[in-house]
Amino acid sequence: MFQVYAPNEMTKSKAIAKITEDFQGAKKHWGEDFDKWVFVHNAADGLPPHVLKLLLDFEKKNAGIVLEPWGLEALRLVFRCLSMEDLESWFGPAPTKETKLGFEDLRIVLERISAQNAPLDQAVKDVPMGKIEANALSESTAKLIKVGMEKTPQVEEFFAEWHEPALGERVAESFREQYKSLRAKFTPNSIFSELQSWAGGSERRTSEHELAVQSFPIER
Structure with a gap:
């Protein structure tokens, strides 16, 4: 399960509220269908401490779910594995x-x-x-x-x-x-x-x- 959160700034109160809402919603509607939750973000300098703590707390309270943050480098690794056909379907011909x-x-x-x-x-x-x-x-x-x-x-x-x-x-x-x-x-x-x-x-x-x-x- 993926959550994508990419604001220009991760203000503490808004970030915690949004991430919590999405995680709890995912558990409520699809809790039986996933055992890994990937938090995709656009924080170029890494996640701020309050978000990292929130993700660690989620993982402690949900033993059956693995939580994993993905930033730009993680996404690049995925894109490097895509075939040329897949890349062209997303971005058009080179x-x-x-x-x-x-x-x-x-x-x-x-x-x-x-x-x-x-x-x-x-x-x-x-x-x-x-x-x-x-x-x-x-x-x-x-x-x-x-x-x-x-x-x-x-x-x-x-x-x-x-x-x-x-x-x-x-x-x-x-x-x-x-x-x-x-x-x-x-x-x-x-x-x-x-x-x-x-x-x-x-x-x-x-x-x-x-x-x-x-x-x-x-x-x-």
Whole structure:
């Protein structure tokens, strides 16, 4: 039996109430049908003490049921055992060179922008009002975005001068689609990191490259 609990924050009272309710409900309706209860969570740094204690208490009081917490690493082990057919049924076919949405477009822009230095006397734009709050980003992530905004004039200039007018919109659409696919699986700060990894790919090496990547989803 699996319980999936993945809030952005595991506040003590809400977490204890929800986990207890689900466990007791599972025992009431399916108690004779399972002897293992797996608690699946999204706590990137591990379960907080109050949740661990609750799970241990459940196990002590229910001798016939094995309790097991599963985090990201446990789920990865399961996914690594899946066949390609199973993976494609969940995520669709793996992208090929022909089907990667926007990757070639991103490569062109990244190579051009990352090679440019921001002028020393250039005024740095502010992050658009409300974007940090609306996306529940941390202060540290907000600072990274602010640094990335230093390259937005180069981004604007590149798209304005590029021979293909639709390039900027294609790049922006690539980010929008990738954001949609990440939104249901990651916390806001993790989404920011995943977008950087996705856009940079295996070529992520320099700080200039990172700054160029950070400019895209904010400015476009």
